[in-house]
Amino acid sequence: MYGKDTGMKSFASTMKQILAAMQSSKDQTTLVSSLFNVWEENILSLGEGLQDDLGMITRTIQNT
Numbered sequence: 001m002y003g004k005d006t007g008m009k010s011f012a013s014t015m016k017q018i019l020a021a022m023q024s025s026k027d028q029t030t031l032v033s034s035l036f037n038v039w040e041e042n043i044l045s046l047g048e049g050l051q052d053d054l055g056m057i058t059r060t061i062q063n064t
Contacts, residue, residue, distance in 0.1 A: 022028050 019028050019031070022031070
């Protein structure tokens, strides 16, 4: 639907609006921290998936 650049700009704009509407800096910090935790989990899961794929490819090559 959106290109990466447009999607990131839209996301950043939305986040700025949300953070500006939040009164408490503690709530702002909690939201940003939660987003980073989700991103970290997704990146780690992606890395694990890539390692699994690489292991399967390596085993396939060794068995041929």
